[in-house]
Amino acid sequence: MSSPTSFSPIGPVVGVVGAGQLARMMQQPAIALGVELRVLANDPGESAARVIVDTRLGDYRDLEVLREFGQGCDAITFDHEHVPTEHIRALAADGLAVHPGAGALVHAQDKAVMRERLTGFGAPCPAWARVDDLADVERFAAEHGWPVVLKAIRGGYDGRGVWVCRDAAEAAEALATGVSLMAEVFVPFRRELAVLVARSPHGQGVSYPVVETVQENGICVEVLAPAPGLDPEDAAEAQRIALKIADELGVTGLLAVEMFETEYGLVVNELAMRPHNSGHWTIEGAATSQFEQHLRAVLDLPLGSPAPTAPYVVMANLLGGADPDLFKRYEHVMAHDPGIKLHFYGKEVRPGRKIGHVTALGTDLDTVRARARHAAVYLTTGEYT
Numbered sequence: 001m002s003s004p005t006s007f008s009p010i011g012p013v014v015g016v017v018g019a020g021q022l023a024r025m026m027q028q029p030a031i032a033l034g035v036e037l038r039v040l041a042n043d044p045g046e047s048a049a050r051v052i053v054d055t056r057l058g059d060y061r062d063l064e065v066l067r068e069f070g071q072g073c074d075a076i077t078f079d080h081e082h083v084p085t086e087h088i089r090a091l092a093a094d095g096l097a098v099h100p101g102a103g104a105l106v107h108a109q110d111k112a113v114m115r116e117r118l119t120g121f122g123a124p125c126p127a128w129a130r131v132d133d134l135a136d137v138e139r140f141a142a143e144h145g146w147p148v149v150l151k152a153i154r155g156g157y158d159g160r161g162v163w164v165c166r167d168a169a170e171a172a173e174a175l176a177t178g179v180s181l182m183a184e185v186f187v188p189f190r191r192e193l194a195v196l197v198a199r200s201p202h203g204q205g206v207s208y209p210v211v212e213t214v215q216e217n218g219i220c221v222e223v224l225a226p227a228p229g230l231d232p233e234d235a236a237e238a239q240r241i242a243l244k245i246a247d248e249l250g251v252t253g254l255l256a257v258e259m260f261e262t263e264y265g266l267v268v269n270e271l272a273m274r275p276h277n278s279g280h281w282t283i284e285g286a287a288t289s290q291f292e293q294h295l296r297a298v299l300d301l302p303l304g305s306p307a308p309t310a311p312y313v314v315m316a317n318l319l320g321g322a323d324p325d326l327f328k329r330y331e332h333v334m335a336h337d338p339g340i341k342l343h344f345y346g347k348e349v350r351p352g353r354k355i356g357h358v359t360a361l362g363t364d365l366d367t368v369r370a371r372a373r374h375a376a377v378y379l380t381t382g383e384y385t
């Protein structure tokens with residue numbers, strides 16, 4: 001028996017740097033569109049490397065590796081935001097179509113650059129300042145009051161790199177980590193919202209409905225689409241802000257804008273420039289999933305409809321528990337609720353790690369939410385809710 005070891009691409013080739021679950025979930029729409037995905041992984045066991053035939057192994061911090069990876073790609077995009085900005089610039093200078101480009105992506109990599117730029121064009125942000133030492137934090141607190149939120153300028157995720165400090169002693173602890181920090185006022189928000197928009201190189205933009213993200217211990221556990229009870233004017237305003245940010249920064253591909261809803265209006269928290277956890281609901285819950293939308297955008301194709309497919313869609317993340325064998329619990333969940341959709345990322349189960357998600361769709365929010373929660377809790381713990 002013989003098997004082909006290499007073949008020429010038939011459709012456009014999109015290279016994705018990073019092989020986590022986001023790259024993995026791009027594979028499904030790529031199959032439908034006839035787009036050939038190529039992925040740059042650190043290890044053949046990574047989530048996307050397990051499902052993408054053209055997996056290359058190498059270090060994304062090495063420019064020569066990136067250059068070789070980009071050969072023959074019609075577009076290059078990312079599964080994460082850690083590729084050095086100067087490497088992205090170098091790839092673009094070589095003539096490669098990198099989306100998003102370095103000038104946009106830096107705003108998702110560096111929170112201080114993002115705050116400077118956003119406040120510069122009037123996007124609503126909390127008061128903030130760069131801080132080098134405790135004296136800087138105390139000056140900030142004297143002006144704005146405690147608590148002060150200290151944030152790692154680069155490299156934070158899932159709440160790691162965010163310290164809510166009630167006093168100088170707590171601020172000193174955060175400063176002792178040695179990472180570069182900025183200070184923000186503590187925003188007394190009602191809830192957290194997210195707006196996902198897509199923008200293509202030729203400037204077309206679309207916005208998905210505004211969603212509510214429910215966080216526990218700094219990790220998103222649930223997404224409600226659309227955000228229940230959101231004033232239609234606030235929803236339109238949130239979409240306008242997100243589209244404006246995409247335009248101002250020249251984003252190409254997807255942009256997720258995390259916001260706080262407060263009694264005095266919307267406040268932008270942070271940005272991600274790639275498919276985002278707050279958009280996983282779109283796989284079944286929107287006419288065009290965020291993963292298809294991202295492929296369309298980076299290939300500069302017309303964008304797809306973001307219209308929802310049901311009045312309410314709830315996505316619940318599966319966070320690893322003590323038991324590594326989840327498949328034995330499929331039978332109950334699938335039999336109990338034939339409408340529930342399960343997604344596993346092919347990642348080893350570790351406590352607290354995002355290993356998958358479930359999605360439920362329907363007309364009554366409480367019922368849809370209870371269904372998603374039941375499936376998520378049962379799959380990860382074996383417990384009934």
Ligand code: ADP
Binds near residue numbers: 151161162186258270
């Ligand atoms: P990460 O990059 O780790 O996701 P975020 O900036 O999104 O960090 O912050 C994580 C969480 O910390 C937010 O979801 C929110 O709950 C809380 N948080 C962040 N900034 C503020 C703030 N200025 N005021 C109040 N809470 C905040």
